[in-house]
Amino acid sequence: MLAVPPNSSKPPVVSIRGLTKVYGNGFKALKSVDLDIREGEILALLGPNGAGKTTMISIICGLVNPTDGQVTVGGHDVVRDFRETRSMIGLVPQELTTDQFETVINTVSFSRGLHGKGKDTALIERILKDLSLWDKRNNMLRELSGGMKRRVLIAKALAHEPRILFLDEPTAGVDVTLRRDMWQVVNKLRQTGVTIILTTHYIEEAEEIADRVGVINAGELLLIENKRTLMKKLGSKQLRLELTRPIAAVPPGLESFELKLIDDGHALIHDYAADETLGNGHDSRIAALMKALAAADVPLSDISTHQSSLEDIFVKLIGERA
Numbered sequence: 001m002l003a004v005p006p007n008s009s010k011p012p013v014v015s016i017r018g019l020t021k022v023y024g025n026g027f028k029a030l031k032s033v034d035l036d037i038r039e040g041e042i043l044a045l046l047g048p049n050g051a052g053k054t055t056m057i058s059i060i061c062g063l064v065n066p067t068d069g070q071v072t073v074g075g076h077d078v079v080r081d082f083r084e085t086r087s088m089i090g091l092v093p094q095e096l097t098t099d100q101f102e103t104v105i106n107t108v109s110f111s112r113g114l115h116g117k118g119k120d121t122a123l124i125e126r127i128l129k130d131l132s133l134w135d136k137r138n139n140m141l142r143e144l145s146g147g148m149k150r151r152v153l154i155a156k157a158l159a160h161e162p163r164i165l166f167l168d169e170p171t172a173g174v175d176v177t178l179r180r181d182m183w184q185v186v187n188k189l190r191q192t193g194v195t196i197i198l199t200t201h202y203i204e205e206a207e208e209i210a211d212r213v214g215v216i217n218a219g220e221l222l223l224i225e226n227k228r229t230l231m232k233k234l235g236s237k238q239l240r241l242e243l244t245r246p247i248a249a250v251p252p253g254l255e256s257f258e259l260k261l262i263d264d265g266h267a268l269i270h271d272y273a274a275d276e277t278l279g280n281g282h283d284s285r286i287a288a289l290m291k292a293l294a295a296a297d298v299p300l301s302d303i304s305t306h307q308s309s310l311e312d313i314f315v316k317l318i319g320e321r322a
């Protein structure tokens, strides 16, 4: 449920057209990517190592120059209007590169100043409290645990009140508590209208918090889709029927359901598409299957269904392109 619904009638907050990146060694990391990011959405970019996710984020943030194509943020070109676009963006990189001898509060406050924003002690206090860093505000960065350093990275990115927040692999290698905390922070931010783009290898992360999912592989955007639509469109369902006693073969009269007999005749499997829901016929097909099973005197003891996860879909997609 969205507190601030992505408004598709408004122009996209980030617009990417024909984005191509060829690195100095001739490697083509992005191949003419088109993508619109809507204001207020949470977009998860999934892709294996080396897919081009960081390259794309770095170009949007103005840290890497595109070879071809155009990117606008809030209507401004990221190359020509670098200062304007950069001030709208908060970037949480994979690693902390700031001075390890600086204190938490100074690092975060300094970050606000870097973007030309005036001092706001109340805001910095709120950010540090939200990220459970307030007690550590006077500690030097080198004294913090890896998880705490991650929190500092987020605090730094939020210090200048960005409209768009990029999180590059935010939960790689963090523990469960920190991951939960981060998701909470992300959800809270979304409620204030901030657009959030995260790259991740963790598909369950995308499944849990994203509104839309983009899949990048070998420099190409393979798809971009509303998460639920994606799971309906590409997902599959399986109905498993446990039997009270084994049967030797699928009984006659059930051929049209393409049942598979498994577990030495102890169970039957029926595969169907996840988008065959109420209204387009599938319910009646399941009902027909139940009737046919009863008519054929199939000894049922239990029924269960399994829906493919985003992970199954992702592995299938990447596998098809490999």
Ligand code: ATP
Pocket: 023, 024, 025, 027, 029, 047, 048, 049, 050, 051, 052, 053, 054, 055, 056
């Ligand atoms: P990961 O999930 O591992 O972070 P990624 O999807 O973010 O991967 P990128 O970091 O964008 O991928 O890298 C895309 C490809 O471009 C990789 O093959 C990488 O080796 C290559 N690459 C990145 N930076 C450079 C560079 N400066 N020079 C040459 N090749 C580069």
